[in-house]
Amino acid sequence: MSLTASNMLPLGTKAPEFELVNTVDGKLLDLKSLAGEHGTLIVFMCNHCPYVVYLMEAIVSFSKEMESKGIKTIAISSNSVNTHSQDGPAEMKKLARLKTFSFPYLFDASQEVAHAYQAACTPDFFLFDKALKLYYRGRFDASRPTNDLPINGSDLRTACESMLKSDPAPEKQYPSMGCNIKWHIGNEPK
Numbered sequence: 001m002s003l004t005a006s007n008m009l010p011l012g013t014k015a016p017e018f019e020l021v022n023t024v025d026g027k028l029l030d031l032k033s034l035a036g037e038h039g040t041l042i043v044f045m046c047n048h049c050p051y052v053v054y055l056m057e058a059i060v061s062f063s064k065e066m067e068s069k070g071i072k073t074i075a076i077s078s079n080s081v082n083t084h085s086q087d088g089p090a091e092m093k094k095l096a097r098l099k100t101f102s103f104p105y106l107f108d109a110s111q112e113v114a115h116a117y118q119a120a121c122t123p124d125f126f127l128f129d130k131a132l133k134l135y136y137r138g139r140f141d142a143s144r145p146t147n148d149l150p151i152n153g154s155d156l157r158t159a160c161e162s163m164l165k166s167d168p169a170p171e172k173q174y175p176s177m178g179c180n181i182k183w184h185i186g187n188e189p190k
Contacts (some may be wrong), residue, residue, distance in 0.1 A: 002163065003119065003153060003177060003178070003179070004120050004177070004178065004180035004181075005119060005120065005176070005177050005179045006120055006125075006137060006138055006139075006175035006176045006177075007118040007119075007120045007174040007175075008138065008173070008175055009117065009126065009134055009137050011134050011135065011136075011137075011173075012133050012134060013133070013134040014134075015031060015040065015042070015117075015126075015132040015133075015134070015190045016031075016113070016116035016117060017031050017032075018030065018105060018106075018108075018112075018113045018116070018172075019031075020076065020108055020113065021089070021106065021107055022104040022105065022106055023039060023092040023093045023096065023105050023106070023107050024097070024101070024105055024160050026078065028086050028174060029104055029106065031132070031162045034072060034074050034104060035072065035132060036067070036070050036071045036072030036130075037070040037130065038069065038071055038129075038130050038163075039070065039071040039072075039111060039128060039129055039130060039135070039160065039164070040071065040072055040073075040127075040128045040154075040165060041060050041063070041066065041071055041072070041073045041074070041125065041127050041160075042068065042073075042075075042076065042117065042125075042126040042127075042128070043059065043073060043074070043075045043076070043123055043124070043126075044075075044117070044119040044121075044124040044181065045059070045075050045076070045077060045111070045122045045123055045124075046077045046079045046084070046087040046122045046182075047077070047086050047087050047092060047095050047178075048084060048086045048087055048089050048132050048136060048177040049122040049123075049178055050115030050145055050179070051121075051123060051144070051145065051177065051178035051179060052120065054144070054145040054151075054177065055123060055140055055143075055151060056099060056176070057099075058151045058152075059073075059075075059101070059123070059128055059154055060101060060157070062101050062140075063086075063102055064102050066160055067102060069160070069164060071127075071160055071163075071164075071181055072103065073102075073103040074103060074104055074106065074132075075101065075103055075104065075105045075106065075137075076105075076106045076107075076108050076113060076114070076119075076123060077092055077105065077106070078108035078111045078113060078114035078119065078181050079122070080111070080183060080184045080187075081109075081179060082158065082184065082185075084182050085117035087182070088107075092107060093105075093167050095134055096144050111181075111183060111187050114181055115189065118149065119181060120179065120189075121176055121178040121179060121180055122178045122179050122181065123178055123179070124137075124176050125137065125138060125139070125156055125176055127156065127163065128148060129157055135159065135163045135169050136147065136156070136159035136160075136163070136169060136176045137173065138152050138154050138155060138156075138173040138174050138175050138176055139155050139174050139175065139176040139177065140155060141153050141154045141155050141156070142154070142155070144177065148149045155170075155174065158170060158185075159173075
C-alpha cells in the first residue's frame with residue numbers, strides 16, 4: 001500500500017463520458033443514464049484498500065441520503081486484477097450485495113476512465129453538478145484509519161449542500177488520501 005493523494009482535477013471540468021459494466025447486474029451503463037437530477041458523485045474505490053474499507057459503511061449511508069436529494073452515486077474500480085484479484089468483477093459483485101449498495105459498482109478494466117478523471121487513489125471523490133461540471137473533488141472528511149477523528153463526511157456533505165443551494169464551490173478543498181490505484185504495468189499515469 002502506498003499512501004497517495006488526489007490529483008485535484010480542475011473545478012469546472014466537464015465529466016468525461018464513459019460506458020462500463022455494472023458488476024452487480026452485468027449491464028453496460030453510461031454516465032448520462034446514471035447522472036443524478038441535481039448532481040452526480042463519482043467515487044473511485046476498490047474492495048481491498050483499508051481506507052475504503054474504513055469508510056465503506058459511511059459511503060453507503062451517505063449515498064442513500066444524497067440519492068433522496070437528487071444526487072446519485074457511481075462507484076468505479078479501476079484496479080488491475082493482474083495484481084489484485086480481490087478487486088475484480090466477481091468480488092465487486094459480492095461486496096455490493098453484502099453491503100447493499102444503492103448505486104452501481106462499475107469495473108474499469110482498461111483503466112481509461114481512471115485516466116480520464118485523473119483518479120489517483122482509493123477512495124477518490126468527484127462531485128459534479130447537474131450540468132456535469134466538477135464542483136468538488138477531494139476527501140470525504142478528515143478521518144483516517146490512523147487517527148481518532150470521527151467519520152462524518154463533513155467535507156463532502158458541505159460541498160453537496162452548497163451545490164444544492166447553487167452556492168459557489170467551497171474554496172478550501174482538501175485531497176482525498178488512500179491507496180494508489182493499482183495500474184497495469186506500463187499503464188501508469190505519465
